[in-house]
C-alpha cells in the first residue's frame with residue numbers, strides 16, 4: 001500500500017505536468033456542399049468542410065482540450081458531429097448524435113464542441129444526423145501519445161482510410177430503402193470502394209523502414225478485407241486499444257473499425273507492391289455485374305517501375321486475422337460476474353407500412369421528441385425510470401460502477417458491426433456463424449478469456465451471438481447500434497442511460513446547445529413525448545409504424561401491406577418519391593403532420609418525424625397537401 005503523502009505528491013506532479021503539456025486545439029469548421037469525384041466515375045455533391053473535401057484530419061495529443069466550432073452552411077440539411085470512440089468522460093453532451101445528446105444543428109446555426117481527450121489512438125469523426133456521413137462528412141481523428149509503447153519502433157506514421165462510395169445522395173437513397181417498395185430491406189450497394197477517399201492511391205515508401213499505418217474504415221456499409229502483397233502487418237492497436245503485437249497477412253475491417261499496424265518495407269527497390277481492399281460481398285443482397293468491389297493502391301518503392309495488378313486471392317476468410325485473438329497491451333483482466341445483464345435480440349421484419357425495419361427485442365428505434373440527455377436532465381428522480389425515455393428508444397438505465405454484460409443474439413442472417421458510444425468494451429465471447437443464441441451456445445464463465453480483447457466496434461456473425469462486458473464508469477447517454485448506416489436508419493439502436501442523477505449534478509449545457517434546439521423547434525424538457533406534467537404519460541411520443549396483424553409470414557405481411565395500404569397511401573407515395581427532404585428537418589411533429597411531409601422526414605431522419613401509418617394517413621388525407629402538391 002502506498003502512503004497517502006507520496007500519493008498526493010504524484011497526483012500534484014501529474015497535474016503540474018498536464019498544465020505544462022496540455023494545449024487547446026481549435027478547429028473552425030464551416031460545413032458546406034462541394035463537388036467531388038473520388039472514383040473518377042461521377043461528379044456529385046458531397047459534404048465538405050471550409051469548401052474542401054476530403055475533410056481535414058483532427059489531430060491532438062493525449063491531454064489536449066479540443067474545440068470544434070461548427071457552422072452549418074449546408075442550407076438544406078441539419079447536421080451534428082460525433083467523435084467516434086472518444087469517451088467524452090465528463091462531457092457527455094459533446095458526443096454528437098442528434099436527439100440523443102444534442103439537437104441537430106439546423107442550417108444557419110453554429111455549435112461548439114469542447115472536450116478534453118485523455119486516450120491515445122486512431123479514431124474518426126462523422127455526422128450523426130440524418131444518415132448523412134456517407135455523403136462525405138467523415139474524417140480521421142488521431143491522438144498522439146508521448147508514452148506509446150511502440151514509439152521508437154517505427155520511422156513514420158501514415159493515416160490510411162478505407163470506405164465505400166455511392167453515386168447518389170443519402171437523402172435520395174433512404175426513402176427508397178425504407179419503403180414498401182423494398183419489403184426485404186435490401187440495402188443499396190455502393191458503386192465503389194476507396195482508399196483515402198480516392199482510387200489507385202500511390203504510397204511512396206523507402207526500403208528498410210517501418211511505417212505505422214493507422215487504418216480507418218469510414219464506410220457506410222461495407223466491411224473490407226485488406227492485404228498488402230509481399231508484406232505482413234503487425235497489429236499494435238485496434239479502436240484506440242494498444243495490443244500485444246500480432247502478425248497478420250490479411251485483416252477484416254468493418255465500417256467504423258480501426259486498426260494500426262507496423263509494416264516493414266523490403267530492403268530492395270526492385271518492384272512496387274499492390275495493396276487491396278475488397279468489400280465483403282456477403283453483405284450485399286445483389287451483386288451488380290459491373291461492380292468492382294475491390295480497390296487497389298500501391299506501395300511505391302520506385303516511380304520508374306510498373307504498378308502490378310494484384311493477384312487473385314481465393315480464400316479471403318481463411319487468411320483473415322481473428323481479432324478475438326488479440327491481447328490488450330495493458331493486460332486488463334476479465335471483468336467479474338456482471339451486476340446487470342442486458343440481452344438484445346436482432347431481427348429484421350416488416351411493419352404495417354410494408355417497409356422493412358431492424359429491431360432489438362421487437363422494438364425499432366424512433367428518436368424521442370426531446371433529446372434523451374435533456375430528458376435525463378429534466379425529469380428529476382424519475383430519470384432513473386426507463387419509461388420516461390419512451391417506448392421506442394430501447395433504453396436501459398445503468399447505475400454507477402455496475403459491471404454490465406451485454407448479450408447480443410443475431411436472429412438475422414447478415415453480419416452486423418456493433419458500436420458502443422462512450423467507451424470500449426471487453427469482447428468476452430463471439431460464437432461462430434449459425435450457432436444460435438448465447439443460451440444455445442452452452443458457454444460458461446470458465447470459457448471466457450482471462451484477458452479479453454477490447455475495442456469499440458465489433459462484428460457479430462450471421463445467426464450467431466456475442467457477449468460484451470464493461471464497467472459503468474462514465475455517466476452519459478450512450479447509444480449502442482449497428483454501424484451500417486442503413487441499419488441505423490431502419491432502427492437497430494439501443495440507448496444506455498448511465499448514472500442520470502450524476503448527470504443532473506455535474507453537467508451544464510452551454511447556451512449554444514439549447515439555441516440550436518430553439519432554431520430547430522425541438523423541445524428540451526420533459527419525457528420522450530415532451531410531456532412535463534405527468535412524466536410517465538408518453539402519449540404523443542414518436543412511434544414506429546404499427547405491426548401487421550399476427551399470423552402472417554413476412555411474405556404474407558408484405559402482400560397484405562401492398563393490397564391494403566397501397567390504395568389509401570397511393571397518392572402520398574407517388575408524391576413522396578418526388579419529394580425533396582424537408583429543410584426544416586427538426587420541426588416539431590405537429591408542424592410536420594400539418595405539412596404532410598411525413599414519410600419523407602421519418603425516413604431521412606431516423607425517427608425524428610411522425611411515423612405511424614396512422615399519422616401518415618391522417619397527414620395525407622388532411623388535405624393541406626404535400627410538398628409536391630404545393631409546388
Ligand SMILES: *[C@@H]1O[C@H](CO)[C@@H](O)[C@H](O)[C@H]1NC(C)=O
Nearest residue numbers: 028029030049050051071073
Ligand atoms: C466560415 O464562414 C464565415 C461566413 O459565414 C466566414 O466569415 C468565415 O471566415 C468562414 N470560416 C472559415 C474557416 O472558412
Ligand SMILES: *[C@@H]1O[C@H](CO)[C@@H](O)[C@H](O)[C@H]1NC(C)=O
Nearest residue numbers: 065066067112113114115510
Ligand atoms: C471549453 O471548456 C472549458 C472547460 O469547461 C472552458 O474553460 C473553456 O472556456 C471552453 N472553451 C470554449 C472555446 O468554449
Ligand SMILES: *[C@@H]1O[C@H](CO)[C@@H](O)[C@H](O)[C@H]1NC(C)=O
Nearest residue numbers: 158159160161196201202203
Ligand atoms: C491519406 O491522405 C491524408 C490526407 O491527405 C494524408 O495525410 C495521408 O498521408 C494519406 N495516406 C497515405 C497512406 O497516403
Ligand SMILES: *[C@@H]1O[C@H](CO)[C@@H](O)[C@H](O)[C@H]1NC(C)=O
Nearest residue numbers: 229230231232233247248249
Ligand atoms: C507473412 O506471414 C506468413 C505466416 O506467418 C508467412 O508465411 C509469410 O512468409 C510472411 N510473409 C512475409 C512477407 O513476411
Ligand SMILES: *[C@@H]1O[C@H](CO)[C@@H](O)[C@H](O)[C@H]1NC(C)=O
Nearest residue numbers: 207208209264265266267268
Ligand atoms: C533488411 O536488411 C536488414 C539489415 O541488413 C536485415 O536485418 C533484415 O532482415 C532485412 N529485411 C528483409 C525483409 O530482408
Ligand SMILES: *[C@@H]1O[C@H](CO)[C@@H](O)[C@H](O)[C@H]1NC(C)=O
Nearest residue numbers: 278291292293294311312313
Ligand atoms: C476482387 O478481389 C478478390 C480477391 O482477390 C477476387 O477474388 C475477386 O475476383 C476480385 N473481384 C473483382 C471484381 O475483380
Ligand SMILES: *[C@@H]1O[C@H](CO)[C@@H](O)[C@H](O)[C@H]1NC(C)=O
Nearest residue numbers: 149244327328329330331332
Ligand atoms: C502484459 O503481459 C505481457 C506478457 O504476457 C508482458 O510482456 C507485458 O509487458 C504486459 N504489459 C504490461 C503493460 O504490463
Ligand SMILES: *[C@@H]1O[C@H](CO)[C@@H](O)[C@H](O)[C@H]1NC(C)=O
Nearest residue numbers: 343344345360361362363550
Ligand atoms: C418478440 O416477439 C415475439 C413474437 O411476437 C415473441 O415471441 C418474443 O417473446 C418477443 N421478444 C421479446 C424480447 O419481447
Ligand SMILES: *[C@@H]1O[C@H](CO)[C@@H](O)[C@H](O)[C@H]1NC(C)=O
Nearest residue numbers: 431435436439440441442443
Ligand atoms: C448445447 O447443449 C445441448 C444439450 O446438451 C446440445 O444439444 C447442443 O448441441 C449444445 N450446443 C453447442 C453449441 O455445443
Ligand SMILES: *[C@@H]1O[C@H](CO)[C@@H](O)[C@H](O)[C@H]1NC(C)=O
Nearest residue numbers: 087089090422423424473474
Ligand atoms: C471516467 O473518469 C473517471 C474518473 O473521473 C474514471 O474513474 C473512469 O474510469 C473514466 N471512464 C472512462 C470510460 O474513461
Ligand SMILES: *[C@@H]1O[C@H](CO)[C@@H](O)[C@H](O)[C@H]1NC(C)=O
Nearest residue numbers: 033045076077169171580581
Ligand atoms: C441540398 O443541396 C445540395 C447542394 O446544392 C444538392 O445537391 C442536394 O440535392 C440538396 N438536397 C436536397 C435534399 O435538396
Ligand SMILES: [Cu+2]
Nearest residue numbers: 416482484487
Ligand atoms: Cu447492421
